[in-house]
Amino acid sequence: xxxxxxxxxxxxxxxxxxxxxxxxxxxxxxxxxxxxxxxxxxxxxxxxxxxxxxxxxxxxxxxxxxxxxxxxxxxxxxxxxxxxxxxxxxxxxxxxxxxxxxxxxxxxxxxxxxxxxxxxxxxxxxxxxxxxxxxxxxxxxxxxxxxxxxxxxxxxxxxxxxxxxxxxxxxxxxxxxxxxxxxxxxxxxxxxxxxxxxxxxxxxxxxxxxxxxxxxxxxxxxxxxxxxxxxxxxxxxxxxxxxxxxxxxxxxxxxxxxxxxxxxxxxxxxxxxxxxxxxxxxxxxxxxxxxxxxxxxxxxxxxxxxxxxxxxxxxxxxxxxxxxxxxxxxxxxxxxxxxxxxxxxxxxxxxxxx
Ligand SMILES: Nc1ncnc2c1ncn2[C@@H]1O[C@H](COP(=O)(O)OP(=O)(O)O)[C@@H](O)[C@H]1O
Ligand SMILES: [Mg+2]
Numbered sequence: 001x002x003x004x005x006x007x008x009x010x011x012x013x014x015x016x017x018x019x020x021x022x023x024x025x026x027x028x029x030x031x032x033x034x035x036x037x038x039x040x041x042x043x044x045x046x047x048x049x050x051x052x053x054x055x056x057x058x059x060x061x062x063x064x065x066x067x068x069x070x071x072x073x074x075x076x077x078x079x080x081x082x083x084x085x086x087x088x089x090x091x092x093x094x095x096x097x098x099x100x101x102x103x104x105x106x107x108x109x110x111x112x113x114x115x116x117x118x119x120x121x122x123x124x125x126x127x128x129x130x131x132x133x134x135x136x137x138x139x140x141x142x143x144x145x146x147x148x149x150x151x152x153x154x155x156x157x158x159x160x161x162x163x164x165x166x167x168x169x170x171x172x173x174x175x176x177x178x179x180x181x182x183x184x185x186x187x188x189x190x191x192x193x194x195x196x197x198x199x200x201x202x203x204x205x206x207x208x209x210x211x212x213x214x215x216x217x218x219x220x221x222x223x224x225x226x227x228x229x230x231x232x233x234x235x236x237x238x239x240x241x242x243x244x245x246x247x248x249x250x251x252x253x254x255x256x257x258x259x260x261x262x263x264x265x266x267x268x269x270x271x272x273x274x275x276x277x278x279x280x281x282x283x284x285x286x287x288x289x290x291x292x293x294x295x296x297x298x299x300x301x302x303x304x305x306x307x308x309x310x311x312x313x314x315x316x317x318x319x320x321x322x323x324x325x326x327x328x329x330x331x332x333x334x335x336x337x338x339x340x341x342x343x344x345x346x347x348x349x350x351x352x353x354x
Contacts, residue, residue, distance in 0.1 A: 001226065001262065003255050003258055004223035005223065005252075005255035005258060006251060006255070007249075007252040007255060008248075010047045010048045011045075011048045012048065012051065012055075017211065017215055017216065018211055018212060018215040018216070018219070019048075019211070022049050022208065023049060023053045023056070026049070026050065026053035026206075027053050027056065029204065030054070030177050033141075033144075034177070035177060035179070035180065035202055035203030036177075036179045036180070036203050036204050036206060037179075037192055037202065037204065037205045037206065038050060038180070038181045038182075038207075038208055039182055039205065039207050040183070040185075041183060041331070041342065043246070043247065043248035043249075044210060044246075045211070046181045046183070047150055049208065050148055050150075050179055050181060051063075054148065054179070057146070059143070059144070059145070059146055060086040060143075060146070061145065061146035061148065062079070062082035062083055062085065062086060062145065062148070063147075063150060064079055064082055064147075064148070064149055064150070065151055066150065066151045066153075066154035066155060067150070067154050070158075071124070071159060072124035072125070072158060072159040073122065073124045073127060075128065075162075076118065076124070076127040076128045076130075077103070077117055077127075078116075079131050079132075079135075080116045080131050080134075081115070083131070083134065083135060084105070084116070085114075086145075087138055092138055095134055095137050095138055098130065098133065098137075099130045099134075100126050100130055101118055101119065101122045101126060101127055101130065103117070103118055104117050104118070104119075124159070128166070132169040132173065133169075135147070135173070136172070136174070136175050136176065139175035139176065141174060141175060144176055144177050145176050145177070146176075146178075147177070147178050148178075148179045148181070149178065149179070149180050150181045151181065151182060151183065152180040152182045152188070152191070153182040153183065153184045153188050153191065156187070163197065166198075167198035167199055167202070178202075180203070183331075184329060184331075185335075186328070186329055192205060193205075210245040210247060210336070211245055212245075216240060217237070217240060220232075220235075220236035220239060220250070221233050221236045223258075224236060224257070224258065224261075227258055227262060228261055228270070235257060239253050239257065239271070242271075242344055244340065244344070246342075246344070249344055253274060253275065256275075256277055257270050257271055257274040260273045260274050260277070275348065278345045279348050279349050279352075282346070282349070283349060286349040286350075289346070290349075290350070296315065296319060296323045297323055297326070297327055297332075299314070299315065300320065300323050300327060300333075301327070301332065301333075301350055302350065304333070305341065305351050305354070306351070324339055
């Protein structure tokens with residue numbers, strides 16, 4: 001039997017659960033002339049929920065992940081490549097005549113996949129403007145294109161000033177709805193909430209939370225039952241207690257529990273075995289991560305792991321606060337209603353090492 005749990009990539013269809021309100025909200029929002037900004041810590045399900053929403057809207061949509069973009073020129077090429085997927089080249093050839101720099105389009109005759117490139121010497125700003133103009137021209141107010149830019153906080157890393165250039169061209173577009181997703185809370189709020197940022201108040205800000213426990217519990221129990229029968233309810237509880245409903249870690253743990261159940265059905269404690277397996281599998285990474293942390297950060301994480309208060313006089317409040325912010329930026333710590341460690345398995349690793 002195939003493992004009914006999936007983690008690491010965008011989840012769809014039978015792997016996707018709940019988020020009904022969010023999907024409905026995104027869909028409805030796309031009916032307006034506004035843009036949407038979706039923020040959460042990484043691996044909360046942003047890409048999955050947006051993919052689900054845009055797929056079920058009967059409109060053309062394209063996605064570019066800024067984490068995969070290497071330069072401004074590459075960004076334009078990737079946008080254009082995605083654009084050609086929804087508008088076959090033959091049908092929009094006449095719209096490309098305005099391009100000041102002609103793109104090179106090659107098709108791999110074996111796979112049918114297409115590559116778009118530009119002369120390396122081409123002016124990157126001109127390229128982006130031309131691609132954005134094409135997008136605008138190919139659509140209308142009644143048929144807006146949905147453009148999803150994932151990991152949007154990377155905009156600063158791609159090229160300095162890209163935010164200004166992009167904002168200037170976006171400002172002139174009327175036939176596009178943008179959905180901008182980002183994982184780094186502080187960077188994303190800086191881009192959209194800071195008055196000095198070109199993207200200040202660009203669109204509606206939406207924060208994605210973890211999955212509701214009840215729904216996730218139902219999802220887990222249903223899928224664990226073929227392997228664990230009656231035990232499944234209790235197993236689902238233990239998994240969710242352990243991961244605090246974090247979408248990614250929950251799926252990861254459930255997948256491993258399932259694996260143990262299928263391969264070693266005689267195991268008395270499949271939950272414990274699965275946890276142990278994950279920690280061992282990642283211990284090299286954890287060791288490296290740990291070694292690269294400074295003393296204050298190590299101290300903070302150790303206090304967190306043992307559930308002790310930070311205020312014991314050992315560190316100044318301002319030091320603790322700024323360290324927590326940095327740990328959050330680096331993804332070690334997330335803040336929901338309180339600070340907690342992002343990775344429950346790294347947490348266990350630290351506990352064992354202490
Ligand atoms: N709606 C969902 N139902 C079930 N699992 C989910 C859901 N959303 C996310 N996940 C789990 O979380 C993982 C990360 O999701 P992803 O959409 O890539 O998050 P993000 O884009 O926020 O980093 C997925 O691989 C999956 O295991
Ligand atoms: Mg994502």
